[in-house]
Amino acid sequence: MNLFPELREKYTKETMNAREAQRLAEFIAFGPAVFQTARIMLSTGIMDLLRDSENGLTINEVAEKANLSTYAAKCLLEASLSIGIVLVDPETDRFRISKTGWFLINDPATRVNINFNHDVNYLGWFDLENALKEGKPSGLKTLGDWPTVYEGLSSLPAHIQKSWFDFDHFYSDHSFDQALEIVFSNRPGTLLDVGGNTGRWALRCVAHDKDVKVTILDLPQQIGMMKSNIAGKEGEERIDGLGINLLDENSNMPEGRRFDAIWMSQFLDCFSENQIVSILRRAAKVMDEDSRLYIMETLWDRQRFETAALCLTLTSLYFTAIANGNSKMYHSEDMIRLIEEAGLKVEKIHDGLGQGHSIITCTLK
Numbered sequence: 001m002n003l004f005p006e007l008r009e010k011y012t013k014e015t016m017n018a019r020e021a022q023r024l025a026e027f028i029a030f031g032p033a034v035f036q037t038a039r040i041m042l043s044t045g046i047m048d049l050l051r052d053s054e055n056g057l058t059i060n061e062v063a064e065k066a067n068l069s070t071y072a073a074k075c076l077l078e079a080s081l082s083i084g085i086v087l088v089d090p091e092t093d094r095f096r097i098s099k100t101g102w103f104l105i106n107d108p109a110t111r112v113n114i115n116f117n118h119d120v121n122y123l124g125w126f127d128l129e130n131a132l133k134e135g136k137p138s139g140l141k142t143l144g145d146w147p148t149v150y151e152g153l154s155s156l157p158a159h160i161q162k163s164w165f166d167f168d169h170f171y172s173d174h175s176f177d178q179a180l181e182i183v184f185s186n187r188p189g190t191l192l193d194v195g196g197n198t199g200r201w202a203l204r205c206v207a208h209d210k211d212v213k214v215t216i217l218d219l220p221q222q223i224g225m226m227k228s229n230i231a232g233k234e235g236e237e238r239i240d241g242l243g244i245n246l247l248d249e250n251s252n253m254p255e256g257r258r259f260d261a262i263w264m265s266q267f268l269d270c271f272s273e274n275q276i277v278s279i280l281r282r283a284a285k286v287m288d289e290d291s292r293l294y295i296m297e298t299l300w301d302r303q304r305f306e307t308a309a310l311c312l313t314l315t316s317l318y319f320t321a322i323a324n325g326n327s328k329m330y331h332s333e334d335m336i337r338l339i340e341e342a343g344l345k346v347e348k349i350h351d352g353l354g355q356g357h358s359i360i361t362c363t364l365k
Contacts, residue, residue, distance in 0.1 A: 001301070001331070001333075002301060002332070002333060003301050004301065004302055004303060004304060006303075006304065006305060006306050007301065007303065007306055007309050010306045011306075027083070033079070034083050035114075035117070035118075035122075037076060037079045037080060037083060038080070038083065038085055038104060038114070039114055039118055040076060041076055041080055041085065041086075041101075041104075042104060042105070042111075042114065044066045044068065044076075045065075045066060046062055046066050046073075046076065046077075047085070047097060047101055047104060047105050048105065049062065049065050049066065050062075050086060050095055050096055050097045050101070051097050051101075051102070051105060053096070055092075055094060056088075056089060056092070056094030056095050056096040057094060057095055057096075058092075058093055058094055058095070059073050059074050059077055059093070059095075060073075062077060062095065077095055080095075080101075081095075084098055084100050085097065085098055085100050085101040085104055086098055086101055108170065109170065109311075109355065112166050112167050112170045113167070113311065115163040115166065115167075116163050116164065116166070116167035116318075118163075119159060119160045119163035119164075120143070120160060120163055120164050120167070120318070120322060121139075121318050121321065121322055123139070123142040124137075124138075124139020124140060124141075124142045124143065124321050124322045125139060125317070125321050125322075126139065127139040127141075127321060128317060128320060128321040131320045131321045131325050132320055134325070135325050135326050136325040136326075137149065137320070137321060137322055137323060137324055137325040138321060138325070139321035139322050140152075140321075140322050140323075143156060143160065143322070144156070147324075148323060148324040148325075149164075149322055149323045149324070150219060150222070150270065150323070150324075151219065151221065153221070153222065153225075154221045154222070154224070154225055165198070168197070168266065169200065170355070171266065171298060171354070171355045171356075171357070172200070172201070172265055172266050172296070172354075172357075173200065173354075174354035174355045175296065175353040175354030175355065175357040176200075176201065176204050176354075178350075178353045178354065179265075179294075179296060179353060179357075179359060180204060180205070180208045182294070182350055182359055182361070183205075183261055183263065183292075183294055184205075184208060184209055184212075186260070186261070186292060187209075187260075188209075188212060188259075188260030188261035188292075189211060189212060189213065189260050190212070190213050190214075190215070190257075190258075190259045190260050190261070191205055191212055191213070191214045191215070191259060191260065191261045191262070191263060192214075192215050192217065192253065192254070192259040192261070192262045192263065192283075192286065193205075193214055193215065193216045193217070193263045193265075194217045194218075194246075194253070194262060194263065194264045194267055194279075194283065195217065195218055195246075195264060195265070195266075195267035195270070196214075196216030196217065196218050196222075196226060196241070197218060197222060197225075197226065198222075198225055198226055198229045199216060199226040199227075199229050199230045199239060199241075200229075201263065201265055202214040202216055202226075202230070202239045203230055203233055203234075203235060203239070205235075206234070206235025206236075206238045206239060207234055207235055210235075212238065213238045213239075213240075214238060214239045214240075215239075215240050215241070215242060215254065215259070216239065216240070216241040216242070217241075217242050217244050217246070217253060217254075218241070218243070218244070219243060219244070219245060220243030220244075221243075222243075223241040223242070223243045226241055227241060242254060246271075246275075246279050246282075247271075247275065249278050252282055252285065253282050253283060253285065253286045254286060255286075257286060258286055258287065258288050258291065259286055259287070259291060260290070260291055260292070261291065261292050261293075261294060262283050262286070262287065262291065262292070262293045262294065263294050263296075264283075264293070264294070264295050264296070265296040266296065266297065266298070267295075268280075268295060268297060268330070268335070269297055269298075269319065269327055269328065269329055269330060270319070270323065270324065270327050271324075271326075271327050272324075272326040272327055273334070273338055275326075275327075276335075276338045276342075277338050277341050277342045280293075280338065280339060280342030280343075280344060281342045281343060283342075284342060284343050284344055284364060287363075287364055288364070289363070289364055291363070291364070292347070292361055292362070292363060293344065293361070293362040293363070294359055294360070294361055294362075295335070295339075295359065295360040295362065296353070296357050296358070296359045296360075297329075297330065297335065297357065297358060297360070298312050298329060298355070298356050298357055298358075299329075299330060299331065299332040299335065299358050300312040300313050300329050300330070300331060301331045301332055301333070302332050302349075302351050302356075302358050303356050304352060304356070305356075308355070308356045312329040312356075313329065315329055316328035316329045332349070332358070332360075335360065336360070339360065339362055343364070343365055344362040344363065344364060344365060345362065345363055345364075345365045346360055346361070346362055347361045347362060347363050348360075348361045349361070
């Protein structure tokens with residue numbers, strides 16, 4: 001298994017002594033309580049209060065300022081000590097945030113991940129084992145009655161929908177500037193945005209190039225959301241949409257048309273390996289020898305920092321329990337194998353975009 005250097009160091013050697021390993025094992029055993037303690041410390045504003053205090057706060061001061069009982073404040077602060085998000089002065093009994101607590105407050109990715117896991121995943125992960133055994137999103141029933149989460153996105157309660165889209169957009173948006181330079185280096189006149197969601201990438205494309213025309217393929221309900229989102233915005237007239245369910249192998253991409261560029265951003269991770277091959281074969285039918293297919297994914301093995309790989313491999317379990325039951329964040333070797341199986345070849349891989357994206361540029365064989 002090929003891994004970037006930091007991942008190789010972390011994942012191929014034992015780095016803990018016995019006591020550290022035992023503590024991590026217990027940390028895992030109490031994982032749900034650890035998560036909720038940290039989340040509640042954020043949602044009640046206690047972490048902000050501790051950060052903004054000049055000399056820290058006592059338990060009673062926290063209770064008063066956060067409008068909690070002394071009992072509740074004591075439980076939260078003592079648990080927070082153990083999980084490492086606060087520190088206490090043994091002389092004054094005043095609490096302050098730790099370095100980890102600082103990241104909980106200030107790191108945008110961490111906040112997005114906390115909200116996504118609490119609002120979208122938390123209840124559904126109770127059924128993760130069944131999902132793994134059955135290949136079906138057994139936890140999705142906690143959100144609604146749909147075959148996959150994608151059919152239900154437009155129907156989710158507002159706060160859950162916001163957490164889902166915040167998670168989805170956070171990672172892709174940070175890569176768009178670099179991605180635009182890569183895609184438009186070949187000056188495409190027509191671009192097919194497969195899985196275009198709310199049209200954020202399409203809007204960036206038509207703003208970047210005043211001549212390009214973009215066609216978005218997505219589920220019919222997503223096309224409706226897209227049209228509402230782009231209404232009245234610059235370049236709207238150069239964006240059109242086609243509702244399609246790509247899980248149906250008989251659903252082809254726009255027949256009789258060819259595209260200079262085909263764009264798939266955080267899209268193929270929503271499908272199983274067999275489904276990916278089917279989608280890529282259909283994409284190849286609307287390409288010619290000058291076309292380029294651009295696949296932007298967060299490939300977990302090509303991350304510069306191990307923390308990113310941690311987030312990605314655990315996000316795979318969201319796809320298992322909630323999204324569709326059979327997709328994941330892929331290793332690059334698997335994605336390349338599927339590309340070749342579909343009759344395409346990899347021209348180049350661009351790594352290190354935004355929050356850890358790679359773009360795989362493909363051509364016809």
